[in-house]
Amino acid sequence: MCGIVGYIGKASAPSVLISGLRRLEYRGYDSAGMAILEDGSVVVSKAPGKVSALNDKAHADWPAERFSKSSTGIAHTRWATHGPPTEVNAHPHLDESGDIALVHNGIIENYRALRTRMEGKGHHFYSETDTEVLAHLIGDRYKGDLFQAVCDALSQVEGTFGIAVISAKEPGKIITARRGSPIVIGVGEGETIVASDASAIIAHTRQVIYLEDNDIAVVTADNVDIRDLHQVPVTREVSELGFDSAAAEKGGYEHFMLKEIHEQPDSLSNAIRGRLDFNLGSSVLSGMGSSPRELAEIQRVVLVGCGTSLHAGLVGEYAFEDLANIHAEVEQAAEFRYRNPIIGRTDLVVAISQSGETADTLAAVREANQKGAFVMGLCNVVGSTIARETGRGVYLHAGPEISVASTKAFTCQVAVMLMMALKLGRGRRFSRDEGMKFAREIESIPALVEKVIAQSDRIAEIAKRYANDEHAFFIGRGTMYPVALEGALKLKEISYIHAEGYHAAELKHGPIALLQEGTPVIALANDIPGKDKTLGNIEECRARGARILGIITEGDQEAAEAMDDFIEVPACHPLVATVPSVVALQLLAYHIANERGCEIDQPRNLAKSVTVE
Ligand code: F6R
Numbered sequence: 001m002c003g004i005v006g007y008i009g010k011a012s013a014p015s016v017l018i019s020g021l022r023r024l025e026y027r028g029y030d031s032a033g034m035a036i037l038e039d040g041s042v043v044v045s046k047a048p049g050k051v052s053a054l055n056d057k058a059h060a061d062w063p064a065e066r067f068s069k070s071s072t073g074i075a076h077t078r079w080a081t082h083g084p085p086t087e088v089n090a091h092p093h094l095d096e097s098g099d100i101a102l103v104h105n106g107i108i109e110n111y112r113a114l115r116t117r118m119e120g121k122g123h124h125f126y127s128e129t130d131t132e133v134l135a136h137l138i139g140d141r142y143k144g145d146l147f148q149a150v151c152d153a154l155s156q157v158e159g160t161f162g163i164a165v166i167s168a169k170e171p172g173k174i175i176t177a178r179r180g181s182p183i184v185i186g187v188g189e190g191e192t193i194v195a196s197d198a199s200a201i202i203a204h205t206r207q208v209i210y211l212e213d214n215d216i217a218v219v220t221a222d223n224v225d226i227r228d229l230h231q232v233p234v235t236r237e238v239s240e241l242g243f244d245s246a247a248a249e250k251g252g253y254e255h256f257m258l259k260e261i262h263e264q265p266d267s268l269s270n271a272i273r274g275r276l277d278f279n280l281g282s283s284v285l286s287g288m289g290s291s292p293r294e295l296a297e298i299q300r301v302v303l304v305g306c307g308t309s310l311h312a313g314l315v316g317e318y319a320f321e322d323l324a325n326i327h328a329e330v331e332q333a334a335e336f337r338y339r340n341p342i343i344g345r346t347d348l349v350v351a352i353s354q355s356g357e358t359a360d361t362l363a364a365v366r367e368a369n370q371k372g373a374f375v376m377g378l379c380n381v382v383g384s385t386i387a388r389e390t391g392r393g394v395y396l397h398a399g400p401e402i403s404v405a406s407t408k409a410f411t412c413q414v415a416v417m418l419m420m421a422l423k424l425g426r427g428r429r430f431s432r433d434e435g436m437k438f439a440r441e442i443e444s445i446p447a448l449v450e451k452v453i454a455q456s457d458r459i460a461e462i463a464k465r466y467a468n469d470e471h472a473f474f475i476g477r478g479t480m481y482p483v484a485l486e487g488a489l490k491l492k493e494i495s496y497i498h499a500e501g502y503h504a505a506e507l508k509h510g511p512i513a514l515l516q517e518g519t520p521v522i523a524l525a526n527d528i529p530g531k532d533k534t535l536g537n538i539e540e541c542r543a544r545g546a547r548i549l550g551i552i553t554e555g556d557q558e559a560a561e562a563m564d565d566f567i568e569v570p571a572c573h574p575l576v577a578t579v580p581s582v583v584a585l586q587l588l589a590y591h592i593a594n595e596r597g598c599e600i601d602q603p604r605n606l607a608k609s610v611t612v613e
Contacts, residue, residue: 002029002091002105002611003077004183005200006164006174009191009221013037013073014058014066020193020200021051021075026256026402026601026608029077030085034058035092035101035166036073038066042101042168046090051077071221072171074164074194076103079607082111083128093132095139096123099168100146102138104131105196106160106181107612114156130159138165147218150175151229154216160359160611164194177216181611182357182385185209185217185224187238192219197609198241199400206241210383242382255600257403257494261586262453264408265446267398268579271412275419276443281435282426283419283442288376289392292427298348298374301328301424303417304336304364305352306610308406308489309378312413313352314482315578319417322575323438324424333360334613337367347373350393350420354401354409355609356384363613365389378416380409394420403601404608405494407586410486411449411579418442418575441573448570448580455567456587462549462565463591469520472497473511473546475504476524477534479574480551480581484524487585494603495593504530504537517545522588524581525562527553528574538562549588551581 003024007016017034032054033046043066045058059067076091083089092101108114111130114137119125123136134153141152146167154161160180166173176183176194186193186201186208193201198208209224211217215234217226226234253259260267277284288295301320303313313330320328331341333351337360343349349368353361356379365386368375377386377393380401387393396412419442426435466472472491476484481503488501502511504523515521521541525534538548539562550563553571560566567588569580593600 002079002196003200004074004103004105004162004164004194004196006074006176006194006219007191008072008172008174008219009188010071011191012067013070016193017073017075018051018055019203020195021054021077023199023203024077024195024197025051026404029079029607031078031080031087031090032076033078033090033092034073034075036066036070037166037168037171038070040168042094042099042166044092044094044101046087048085048087048090072166072174074101074103074166074174081107081612082130089127089129091131093127093129093135095135095142097139100135100139100142100165102131102135102163102165104134105162105611106179108134108157108161109159110157134161134163146170146173146175147216150177151216151231154179155229162196172220174219175216176211176219178211179213180359180362183211185211185219187224190221192221192224194219202241207238208241209236209238210388212236239383255403257405257407257590257600260401260403260408261583261590263399264411264583265450265453267408267412268415268446268449270397270399271415272419272442272445276439278436278439280426281430281432281439283423283439285394285419285423287392287394288420288423295424296427297346298326298424299346300348301326302341302343302347302349303328303330303352304333304349304361306333306358306360308410308486309352309354309361309413311482311486311489312410312417314485315414315479315575316350316352316417316421318479319421319575320424323418323421323430325429326424333358333364337363341367343368343371343373345372345374349373349375350378351375351386351390352378352413353386354380354396354406356381356386357609357611359611359613362386362389378413380412404603404606405490405600410582414579415442415445438573441576444572445576445579448572448576449583451570452580452583452587459567459584459587460591462567463588463595465565466520466549467592467595470497471514472499472520472522473507473515474499474501474522474524475507475534475537477504477530478528479578480524480526480528483578483581483585486582487522487589490586490589491592493606494589494600495596495598496604497592504534507537508540512540512544515541515544515546519546520549521546522549522585523551523563525550525552525559526569526574526577526581527556527559527571528577531559535559535562551584
């Protein structure tokens with residue numbers, strides 16, 4: 001989704017801004033732009049398409065000395081919401097005078113009313129965006145104090161924002177603010193970087209300040225002054241970023257997605273390390289922050305999330321019911337937030353979000369908090385809004401996930417939920433010995449995943465036979481049903497093959513009508529309860545001419561014989577088997593997309609962090 005970078009310091013602002021935008025490319029965007037201060041005026045360059053197009057344009061249009069002279073600027077990657085991804089709609093936007101430039105993430109909901117009001121005062125608008133309206137509003141409120149003008153303008157705005165503003169009349173400062181859209185400030189040596197995500201900051205400094213909602217800050221090269229919208233000073237801690245820039249590079253892999261698939265044995269080890277207690281047959285998840293007595297009061301677990309995180313939640317549902325004997329439900333976060341759900345103090349609501357910034361999941365957290373539920377976050381990004389607003393939960397420790405298609409976050413989410421369920425299960429159902437046995441199963445996950453990754457070349461060969469199809473079905477039962485959904489999502493988002501995931505039993509209630517000679521069906525036929533029924537469903541597909549690619553348990557001859565192609569995953573507990581099985585499907589999707597020549601790290605229309613509804 002949209003990205004913000006602002007720079008003030010001694011270095012060349014355009015160069016810093018371009019490299020910062022490059023680090024935000026993974027979020028997904030369709031145009032880019034920057035504004036810098038030079039000799040008492042604001043200079044803007046914008047381009048539809050990639051950051052490289054912006055870089056080429058700025059170098060073509062601007063004199064070379066501009067790159068060395070200017071040391072203050074703001075920049076943006078835009079993911080179109082209001083108006084198509086054209087140059088004119090790209091940020092930054094200027095106010096009526098042309099002296100004030102603004103970049104903005106989020107949505108100004110009352111922008112139409114504000115625009116009409118401003119047009120009545122003689123303002124001219126060039127774009128279709130809500131952001132240009134905010135730029136004009138700030139200009140309209142400007143009476144010689146930019147900070148005051150931004151405060152005044154924001155007090156009239158409904159919606160969400162993360163913004164950075166500069167003015168030719170007040171060089172030497174950037175004003176930044178947030179409500180519902182993250183802003184991180186990197187505090188360097190004689191330089192300060194404002195960004196929507198720490199990846200754009202890490203090359204400069206690891207010292208960062210996360211703004212809270214309704215914070216507004218005046219940032220100079222060596223100071224950060226944070227206030228609330230009433231201008232009362234507020235204190236925000238400086239924290240240290242827990243990853244370095246190397247972790248955000250491709251490390252020799254052709255794509256971030258492939259790198260992140262291969263990282264999974266390590267990311268899973270990091271997620272699990274130190275969290276299993278073999279003595280007690282339980283897990284140690286201090287972030288859950290609750291005594292066994294408090295946990296004993298939980299009567300229901302409600303898992304909320306979107307996309308891949310929602311699919312992880314579906315695995316979690318099985319885990320909490322099977323291991324902890326607690327009634328569990330999964331709900332799409334947008335549905336949860338608007339449905340007026342019946343929840344209360346004996347419910348544990350777990351918000352699952354890699355980024356910790358997904359708008360619907362965050363709103364679900366707020367709704368659950370309102371209703372007095374016990375709310376926890378399952379986030380990867382440390383210090384993200386959901387992590388902070390839930391106050392308790394468990395970090396994934398998966399390391400930065402750059403690829404738009406989520407891989408290692410899913411497997412770590414599952415691993416962490418298995419540990420959460422084990423902890424709850426020990427208080428309700430499991431004996432110490434049973435707990436120890438399941439803890440060993442969890443401990444084995446990284447090694448199981450390694451065995452699947454070792455088959456990457458073989459999977460690439462299989463992928464060639466499926467790369468020319470335009471439709472595919474994924475089927476599974478029990479714990480493999482969410483894996484089927486996730487496999488279909490991975491394939492469609494990066495290869496653009498139309499893929500649907502179904503419960504294997506559901507196929508004959510309608511979708512089977514679409515099967516014809518050669519239609520690929522990817523069947524999760526692991527040797528877990530329900531396998532025989534899935535094999536029966538496979539026969540039904542075969543009878544209609546479908547080609548079957550099976551995910552099967554290592555050495556299962558019966559299953560192998562039912563397939564045209566198969567990928568083996570090691571034998572393990574049905575809950576644990578979700579992890580190696582999904583890795584097989586991640587590799588399958590990757591190799592198919594690669595074979596089709598797709599832009600794997602930046603799939604069309606997609607954004608890494610979905611901060612709008
Ligand atoms: C798919 C994918 C998305 C995200 C979804 C939620 O590969 O990445 O479906 O899972 O947008 O994002 P988070 O987990 O950041 O809340």
